């Protein structure tokens with residue numbers, strides 16, 4: 622049987638146009654694994670240096686094996702939650718805060734983790750160590766688990782835990798970006814406040830922004846208050862030098878935003894900021910702020926200079942935005958070890 626996917630061809634030409642198509646059947650898993658490994662050994666950049674899967678109960682460094690079973694309810698029903706912690710200079714920043722939110726998301730999604738928190742944490746630290754990554758992110762999922770293709774997870778014997786490390790060369794952003802208001806409806810509070818795997822609205826809102834030459838789109842809730850970005854929170858500096866963040870009752874409680882709220886009072890003590898608060902911020906108040914920024918893991922602060930093509934403040938990166946960015950960046954690099962978990966060398 623001729624293998625139609627042999628040779629270096631595009632997906633379209635591999636599939637051909639129908640009548641003479643012979644789909645290979647891999648009855649031997651060794652043969653399939655060899656084929657997958659050939660694909661990854663052909664110079665293609667590995668998506669991740671290491672993956673943990675509770676399906677086989679260990680870590681693999683082989684990209685050909687970094688897979689999730691198709692009957693996993695996270696794959697075919699979206700019944701899963703996830704979280705991400707940043708790896709910076711060999712430390713996991715805010716791992717425990719992210720892990721707490723991960724378990725709260727799991728509880729809201731009625732997923733009972735396969736292991737206690739301490740085991741999940743230990744697996745994540747070991748995975749980060751084995752990956753040899755010193756700068757990047759650690760992303761992990763809890764799923765209702767594999768079992769069947771039904772909607773109810775009642776037939777899934779156990780939940781599943783997956784994690785990957787992703788190499789990212791982070792640096793502190795100093796340039797400002799443009800944003801638009803999202804026309805993609807935001808998620809209902811029950812779903813927006815848990816980090817579940819349904820990020821279709823988020824992906825569509827980013828695509829909408831990119832189509833309009835912007836970096837991201839901002840959601841405004843049904844009462845007209847500013848909500849959040851697709852995978853980031855937002856923050857404002859008012860004309861009176863108050864730091865204001867939208868309240869977290871209808872959006873994801875960002876770990877970075879919460880750390881910012883804890884650290885920013887230092888700038889109040891120095892007389893640089895007047896106050897630090899969460900509030901209901903109308904679209905108009907947001908657009909007439911002196912400064913605006915995104916706040917999230919991996920940034921930690923990204924200045925915003927225009928919204929719907931109108932400048933925020935004078936349209937330049939704000940001084941207080943940069944002061945807050947320095948504050949968080951310093952915390953990420955040299956802050957207390959209660960917020961930075963060292964990754965052991967292996």
Ligand SMILES: Cc1ncc(COP(=O)(O)O)c(C=O)c1O
Nearest residue numbers: 852853854873875876877917918
């Ligand atoms: C929808 C949404 N809002 C806000 C955030 C920012 O949260 P964090 O600071 O924990 O990364 C994220 C990212 O996790 C997100 O996906």
